[in-house]
Amino acid sequence: MSQEELKEEENNKLIEIEITDEDSVEDIDDIVSPFDPKDIKIIVEPKTIDHLVQRLRFSEIDLNTEFQRKGNLWKADAQSRLIESILLRFPLPAFYFDAEDDNNWLVVDGLQRIWTIKNFVINSELDDPNNKPLELIGLDILTDYNAKGITYNHLTRAMQRRILETTITTYLIQPGTPKQVKYNIFRRINTGGLGLNSMEIRNALNQGKPSNFLKNLSEDPKLRGLLKVQDRRMEDRELYLRAIAFINGEHSDYKTPLSGFLDKALEALDKKSDEELQKLRSGIIKAIEVQHALFGKDIFSRSIDKKSNLKLNSALFEVWVSEVYKLTENQQTKLIKNKDKLASKYIALIANPDFSRAVSTSTSGYSAVQLRFNKIKELIINYTK
Known part of the structure; x- marks a missing residue:
């Protein structure tokens, strides 16, 4: 096994790789020509x-x-x-x-x-x-x-x-x-073994404010202490971008494919003021700190059910970070206060076959996104009243 493959395998031990199924059947009817050939x-x-x-x-x-x-x-x-x-x-x-x-x-x-x-x-x-x-x-x-x-x-x-x-x-x-x-x-x-992945391509085409923001966020000492994730191929930056994409709007506005959704989210950072970016950074850090207070080492992992491996799940990451980000400080405090009751319901939700599929297979499909967001939002609402 090459050094590159060994590093990839090591990262897979830290992040649960979901099947995103960008070309799922439910999305085929949505395929349209994305640009005029004369633009090439x-x-x-x-x-x-x-x-x-x-x-x-x-x-x-x-x-x-x-x-x-x-x-x-x-x-x-x-x-x-x-x-x-x-x-x-x-x-x-x-x-x-x-x-x-x-x-x-x-x-x-x-x-x-x-x-x-x-x-x-x-x-x-x-x-x-x-x-x-x-x-x-x-x-x-x-x-x-x-x-x-x-x-x-x-x-x-x-x-x-x-x-x-x-x-x-x-x-x-x-x-x-x-x-x-x-x-x-x-x-x-870039289709070869050393080709750029989607996040590296995004970053390459959005140098300046967008790329610097994600870089600085991923290198934040607090976050590095809370999250165990590799940064070799910008996996950490894509995690944060997935949350940011849903912070920007409601999950019901999500449009496939996921890659295009994230492309637009990174481009949107270029239009934000320094004050808006600072608010975004602080809010994301706070949301992740709340998650750590709720679930400890099982943060953003299906391992809370004590049956799954301890791996960070990006589908859970995007929904929890974006939804907790949108809570008031008082609501976040209530959530932590009710963490034992919330954890019990969350474990039951993780065991639900439909929810499990929505965070493990075809995670980028529209219906999977709607299901996991609706279920987590319902859970949050019950313990922030």
Whole structure:
């Protein structure tokens, strides 16, 4: 099992992965064309590796793994074989960039290859112990270069020129392309094992106020002490965004698919004032503290029934956080005061087959969302009168 798979398995021990069933039968009738095909603005441009190198020198390609969380993952031998392919003039796969800002291209596909070029060419120009140049190892054909500490600087000028003059194909998503179109492009292109997940794509396309808010919220010391959840692939940020999406309105206004619902929720953060964002942050923290007071270690988990595994359930998280957030301080206090009675009814609700399905399978379907919200709201009302 690879290191990536081990990390994924470890995270699955902390979060209960529900089957979201984005393409469930009940949603098929709702499928409509989300945008006009003429809004797809992508141009194909032949360039050279030297073009990428120049942009890397001036930090005009965003290699910030803040939103991708997986830059520079290839081992030295895999990187070396890419350089070998270039030296042998083997064709390379195309590169995809979001070129909305010409001074700061976002990598849509090709991140590991670009990191390899940086490590081999750019790092050879630096005197930085934290950015050591790639030394070629594990080559299959140019075996004379193996295990000799060969870097870009050791190559002859002719070999260096061969690298820099290598032609590549770039697909550039043009300025003015609607964000909804970009979401679709990102998701369709990123289908490989290291592709961006939905939350990383959202974050990539909503840099600034929205991404910073979620980042700061997920790193809050209080919340990190209360919740055990990985942040390697932004699982924690998506949890908070799911709650925020339902805080923004009533659950009856929910529309499938969940991915689009969350896209709009993150975009909406950009329109909020600093005061509104601070209120949102404080309210979410308070709602989670109330949950901890109610259920302790079983917070947002079906384990309260003493039969299920202790895993954070995102469907329970979104409904409890958003509904407790909307309570007054007096109502929250009453809820905690009645926690023993509430817990007894909640355990019975967890055991209900219909409710159990609504928080474990097809959780993004409209009917599942309505069922779990209605049941939890009814429970809350009974103990906040």
